[in-house]
Amino acid sequence: MLASRAIGASILWIDFTLIFENLAFRWNADAVVIGFAMAFYGVPGVLAGPWIGALVDRHCPWRMLRWSYLIRAAAALALWQAPTVGIFLICVASKGFANLVPGPAEQHLFRRLLADEALPGNASKVTLIDQLAKLVAPLVAALLATWHLQGFAISAALSVIGILLLPNGLAPNTGKRGGALPSARPVWSVFHDVLMHHAMLRRVFLVTLCQAFVLGFYDALLALFLKARGYPDGTFGSIVGCTAAGAILGTLAFKAAVRRWPPTDLLAASSLLFGITILAPAAIVYANATLPVVAMLGLWIGNGFGYGLGVMLMMLTFQRECPREVLGTVTSTGRSLQLLLMIIAPLIGSALSNVTSIEFVFLCAGGAAIGLALFTRLVPVAQRPPPHS
Template sequence: MNGSTVLRECPGYTYLLLLRAVGSIIIWVDFTLIFSSLSYYWQANAITIGIASALYGLPGLLLGPYFGKLADIRHPISLLRASYSCRAATSLLLMLSPNVDVFVVLVFLKGLSNLGSMPAEQVMIRLMLSPAQVIENARWSTVIDQSLKVAAPLIGAMMTVLCQPQLGFLLPSALALAALPVLHALKQHYPRAAACSANAKRPEPWALIELCLSNVGFRTALVAVLIQTAVLGLYDPLLALFLKQQAFPAGTFGTIVSCTAAGGVAGAVIFKRMFAATTPVRVASIGLTGFGLTVVLPGGLSSLNWPLPEYALLALWIANGGFYGITAMTFGVVMQAASPSHSLGTISATARSVQLGTLVLGPLIGSTLARISSIPTVFLISGIAAVVAGAWLYAHCPTMQTQCDNNTGQANTGSTD
């Protein structure tokens, strides 16, 4: 691997990017169809929908590190092949489900089938791309994910309108099967020698803790992304109620989802220049601080009974998506540079499980705070927490280039336009 940032020079990268796009479509369409089917086809009550939602995320919370370890000790393409095959099968089974109870069990299996792809993709990125190319990949992956965040649910919604929601599961099943020949083509370009050397040492289950203790840069980036995730968990489930209290139209919530996606794309565009201009720790802290400000402002103005125009709210949420993406992309790049080759899958999957844990706890704490005080107060408190944490990280790491390996420094110097 050389220091070039041109991704097309990497053999097989087009297939990797195509897989990322297919995987994103499958996840978003599945998510839309699952909860549309529960509500409109199965006429499920709130408790059943809540159980299904919990079961969908439970595999990632409990079993994520195990699948990460599999990505480290097995050929990642084999794990991806198994994941996409199971995705196709579970989508078909969801379509053929005879009753709501079986459907809910299959939702758990659907969540389980999604687990192998993320750590396997992380291992492949490490083995296929140079450090400079990792930054380019983070940009393109975010652009794809955020664009599909808007488009894929619309596809799922259209299928729900045009036919029974159950029949819509044919699309993610067909896409998962279509990914199998793409995986076969990718394997022809896959660096087998690198895979063998990466798997020479078995990963330890506590690899994430060891890396946090030994690497200040990684620890700081992880803290930033976890605080950001926790803040999201605190306020996001209350966002629709907040908009209703502020007398915004019913369609505002959907527009905000599109705005965050547009902001994510904008963040991906400027990310490369930010990463080249300063240290990764500072990029992460700027992202966290900016994200917090976009939550503080609507909460604070609402607490003061100052009306916020709809256009200003939408602009804030474009910025919200951009800053969120910058922090998340920085963590991804730092993790790629800092993680030992033999445990990258384990570390990435464990970090994801910790993030899911904060997303589970966040709504519980946020709803409790809202009952004690008010929804705007939850926005205000959570946003202030992000701003203070981001400012503290920025102030206390003024000269750190990250102690992530020399790889991050190479990526920085190789990423100029």
């Protein structure tokens, strides 16, 4: 399963890099076309994610993974051979839809195959795989361009390898429905009921959802902030690498941290570290001081560490707390809400920066994350009665 996850993550990030590289250099696309491509790639996750998750709940996850690899292979070949930019964009949308299936299917399989005590270590490994794929994919795309190899053909080949990695035998379907949450109910009703009756899941999800909003609120302005403060041109790329390095360090600490501290303490620590690393650069500006490049990079290692802890804790809490028969529905719906906020948040952050300043946006974002930490630490988790059967 982890090998399949590594293949899937590699396909995701290689495709993402190749799509926009091809639009820029093969199709000479303008900003409008690139904006449409971004929408076609990401919006399916917002609109269709919950229903794809519900579909996975009703079918064998192994079979769903196979179909996702098959569709991704076909879409990669279509992207390679697309005769017009319009068809290329349609193929981008098909990639976006195919990418929705692996997440809920893998959640089901990890829940089924692993004992409870193995779930924290698995969350660490999955996050490590994702971060390494994010770092390596642009390098792979650059090498393919240098060697004049067709990147989408490599992506299709990886999809075939992914199919071969999956076991031949189909396990029985996980979808035994409980009376409290029948499959015929609307996905949003199922999602609401699960959150209402699982207090820790509700707390972790809402706080990490707010963290995602905070990330989107300031992240699009980071390059402009660095430019305004006079940092060298390569600083932004270095910061991206540092956040990934911080998340990788988080994967090494997560398993031991889960054994030692309760989820609320980890969630508070995640939000506090995340908030301090955003607030500090803004506070330095307001203090009329300067922050050396090395110190800035160190802050963003902490930023990736803090945010990564929240991501892993949410993954673990969903697997432990969510009823198995609706695991795909709930995780996919939660992911769709995160994506929606990360689309809206940059618009709000940019609008606020236009009427105030970029450093004020960072100040607000950091303060909000620290406020989340205080809320998580000081406000007890409210318990709700279980649903009636």
